[in-house]
Amino acid sequence: MSVKTLKIDNKDIAIEEGATILQAAQENGIPIPTLCHLEGVTDVGACRLCLVEIKGTNRLLPACVTEVAEGMEIQTNTEKLQEYRKMTVELLFSEGNHICAVCVANGNCELQDVAIQVGMDHTRFTYRFPDRGVDMSHELFGIDHNRCILCTRCVRVCDEIEGAHVWDVAMRGAACYIVSGLNQPWGEVDACTSCGKCVDACPTGSIFRKGETTAEKERDRAKLEFLVNAREKHQWTR
Amino acid sequence: MDLADLLEIAETQRTKQKPTRVHCCTSTGCRAARSLEVLHNLKSATEAAGLQDQVEVVGVGCSGFCGRGPLVEIDPKNVLYEEVKPEDAASIIDTLKGGTATATQGDLNHPFFSRQLKIVRQHSGKLDPESIEEYIAVGGYRSLYKALYEMSPAEVVEEITKSGLRGRGGGGYPTGLKWATVAKMPGDQKYVICNGDEGDPGAFMDRSVLESDPHLVLEGMAIAGYAVGANHGFIYVRAEYPLAIQRLQKAIQQAKKYGLLGSQIFDSHFDFKVDIRIGAGAFVCGEETALIQSIEGGRGNPRTRPPYPAQSGLWECPTLINNVESFANITAIIREGSEWYASIGTEKSKGTKIFALTGKIRNNGLIEVPMGITLREIVEEMGGGVPDGEVKAVQTGGPSGGCIPASLLDTPVDYDSLMAIGSMMGSGGMVVMDQTTNMVEVAQFYMEFCRGESCGKCIPCRAGTVQLYGMLTRLLKKQATQADLEKLKDLCYMVKETSLCGLGMSAPNPVLSTLRYFTEEYEALLQPPAYLNGKVTAGSVENSEL
Ligand SMILES: Cc1cc2nc3c(=O)[nH]c(=O)nc-3n(C[C@H](O)[C@H](O)[C@H](O)COP(=O)(O)O)c2cc1C
Ligand code: SF4
Ligand code: SF4
Ligand code: SF4
Ligand code: FES
Ligand code: FES
Numbered sequence: 100m101s102v103k104t105l106k107i108d109n110k111d112i113a114i115e116e117g118a119t120i121l122q123a124a125q126e127n128g129i130p131i132p133t134l135c136h137l138e139g140v141t142d143v144g145a146c147r148l149c150l151v152e153i154k155g156t157n158r159l160l161p162a163c164v165t166e167v168a169e170g171m172e173i174q175t176n177t178e179k180l181q182e183y184r185k186m187t188v189e190l191l192f193s194e195g196n197h198i199c200a201v202c203v204a205n206g207n208c209e210l211q212d213v214a215i216q217v218g219m220d221h222t223r224f225t226y227r228f229p230d231r232g233v234d235m236s237h238e239l240f241g242i243d244h245n246r247c248i249l250c251t252r253c254v255r256v257c258d259e260i261e262g263a264h265v266w267d268v269a270m271r272g273a274a275c276y277i278v279s280g281l282n283q284p285w286g287e288v289d290a291c292t293s294c295g296k297c298v299d300a301c302p303t304g305s306i307f308r309k310g311e312t313t314a315e316k317e318r319d320r321a322k323l324e325f326l327v328n329a330r331e332k333h334q335w336t337r
Numbered sequence: 338m339d340l341a342d343l344l345e346i347a348e349t350q351r352t353k354q355k356p357t358r359v360h361c362c363t364s365t366g367c368r369a370a371r372s373l374e375v376l377h378n379l380k381s382a383t384e385a386a387g388l389q390d391q392v393e394v395v396g397v398g399c400s401g402f403c404g405r406g407p408l409v410e411i412d413p414k415n416v417l418y419e420e421v422k423p424e425d426a427a428s429i430i431d432t433l434k435g436g437t438a439t440a441t442q443g444d445l446n447h448p449f450f451s452r453q454l455k456i457v458r459q460h461s462g463k464l465d466p467e468s469i470e471e472y473i474a475v476g477g478y479r480s481l482y483k484a485l486y487e488m489s490p491a492e493v494v495e496e497i498t499k500s501g502l503r504g505r506g507g508g509g510y511p512t513g514l515k516w517a518t519v520a521k522m523p524g525d526q527k528y529v530i531c532n533g534d535e536g537d538p539g540a541f542m543d544r545s546v547l548e549s550d551p552h553l554v555l556e557g558m559a560i561a562g563y564a565v566g567a568n569h570g571f572i573y574v575r576a577e578y579p580l581a582i583q584r585l586q587k588a589i590q591q592a593k594k595y596g597l598l599g600s601q602i603f604d605s606h607f608d609f610k611v612d613i614r615i616g617a618g619a620f621v622c623g624e625e626t627a628l629i630q631s632i633e634g635g636r637g638n639p640r641t642r643p644p645y646p647a648q649s650g651l652w653e654c655p656t657l658i659n660n661v662e663s664f665a666n667i668t669a670i671i672r673e674g675s676e677w678y679a680s681i682g683t684e685k686s687k688g689t690k691i692f693a694l695t696g697k698i699r700n701n702g703l704i705e706v707p708m709g710i711t712l713r714e715i716v717e718e719m720g721g722g723v724p725d726g727e728v729k730a731v732q733t734g735g736p737s738g739g740c741i742p743a744s745l746l747d748t749p750v751d752y753d754s755l756m757a758i759g760s761m762m763g764s765g766g767m768v769v770m771d772q773t774t775n776m777v778e779v780a781q782f783y784m785e786f787c788r789g790e791s792c793g794k795c796i797p798c799r800a801g802t803v804q805l806y807g808m809l810t811r812l813l814k815k816q817a818t819q820a821d822l823e824k825l826k827d828l829c830y831m832v833k834e835t836s837l838c839g840l841g842m843s844a845p846n847p848v849l850s851t852l853r854y855f856t857e858e859y860e861a862l863l864q865p866p867a868y869l870n871g872k873v874t875a876g877s878v879e880n881s882e883l
Contacts, residue, residue, distance in 0.1 A: 144641040147835045164641045186831045190800040275793035
């Protein structure tokens, strides 16, 4: 295995070839905010929070899908990046209905975490108060589209780890929403095995367990890692 | 099929042709104005006049002057009739016996025609697009033969590189470089894709080429396949283009029958088949990675690049993807040579470009002009200027482009000059605007388009275009202050710099270019800073818009 050496935020780093900038940063304790990235499933580069500056390119590149290269010089926290990240989070908060005080994920929400990380305390954009639905047809779980940020983590986990592909994205642009089955109520989708991986994958309070009340949602994040390890490395114990 | 067979088909076709040909456009634009009835009446009038031995009435493709259709042209008399009605047909045939036509005669010496230089559209409007024999008679498939038997794949790539051709789909990436990259990639399975999605509002250049000269595109694709080592091509056309699809299907059938597509083309070892893929008509599906996903049967979402399609494209194989007009230039380059091609145009933009000239202008239609011609020459000379009033701006590049003010009309039309003034070549939309046009409304129009066409995958584009649209709407409703204008600019740069694909990256361009040249129109709409206090509640605009 060959090793690449590079600089992230002026720190010298050595990492195996094929690793992403995000992996290199995380291994070296350099925090880069992410939302659509989820360890164990493919990356899609959709949330744009992990954008970094690389010397020699004038485009900002997503750390989660950009491979390291020899001699790269990366900046993860320039003033411009800080400003753009803050705007990204602001856009997310004005896009959905995020009334944290009455959310199952309050205090345990990655969107909140990122907001704190980038220092967002209010949004400069107009709240859109969209009229989106809540689907409670599943026996065990519910999905509140008002809190969905369309990160597609549920889609990828269900497709790539559970192999059921219950979820997908419908429509386009502002009208996008997550669908179950062939746009059926979740409870009527035969393919759903009720494994709950989407609940664990969802970074917000959008997919939750029934009966959970404000600030109760907890995730078993280690479960996904365990499953991936079990499959790839045949480690069957936690 | 060998060269002798090809030449024989050409010869037979030429001898079969009657001394006089009456060309009637049967492309979409003229069809909408009843050109099929005109064609029918022309045919029966010819019979009635007993002229069927000397005169042939041919349904042809688009000649470009679509704004005045249906068009009827008499060859070789070089007479053009405009806005022909079905009842004019008999009198037009009558002119061949000395009568006078009731239809208006067009002026073929007008700069609209005389300033054009036709390479791609050379035979458009002169050939029956449904007849491969007519295409062969004017030299069709000779370039493919030449490439296969007189050139190595590397020589073909070299020739395209030396021609200086740049992609006509908008970005202007050097075509030869793209071909060379795909050619150098290892692997047995490679693909060629022709991008005929054409989603820009107001643009119909590619549709016209496909409808008028489908074999030209197929031949270009086959040459590309030979050059890069691909044996399978896909041509992606939106479902809104049924006539283009139908004519392509027919053309593929005919070419297969003659052994010009399929296995062992011209009895060589080169196989190349072409399949049509019909798109549902989403603007974003013109983005190459989204288009590839769509062909694979998935949701047409762009993915991050690299890897570029040249490295990993359709089913993860090296894939060459070019625009319709790019492919349509290939046969001429192979036939006439790269030096000839490179002698046309400017230093860094070679050849010609087709534009759909529309808006507040006398002569609407498709024009093919050499690169380097100025906007003024196009708008004032060829287009005949604004009917009443003056030019205020010219919009090029559609939703990815920008508005060029009248003061810059002397800018030459080439990739880099347009880029330098904040617009772009794009795929060829060119909309002329007069003094009555409100530039903020123009920006709002394009933003509305992008907002609706965003695929929704990434946040800056999905949510940013909605906010930008809302901000422009509030400005137009006189509900915005200076601070809002600053916010508008900041968000434009954010969306431009952080979006995943070209749609989001260029969506703010119409706003930024109008802000650059028409700031005063934005400022005139602003309210004093105190305005917002208590007057407008947050969300009042956008909620009604969503
Ligand atoms: C949102 C978007 C829409 C596009 N639409 C088209 C299109 O309709 N036709 C086209 O040829 N290229 C389109 N492009 C450009 C293509 O992605 C691609 O660059 C082009 O087809 C490459 O061919 P060329 O090098 O011959 O220009 C579009 C790009 C973007 C980002
Ligand atoms: S998901 Fe819930 S906790 Fe997270 S930001 Fe939205 S409303 Fe707040
Ligand atoms: S439901 Fe949750 S995991 Fe799925 S897209 Fe929405 S926020 Fe992401
Ligand atoms: S920029 Fe727009 S169209 Fe492109 S991936 Fe992002 S949301 Fe989709
Ligand atoms: S984590 Fe990289 S784009 Fe979302
Ligand atoms: S459609 Fe008839 S001339 Fe263009």
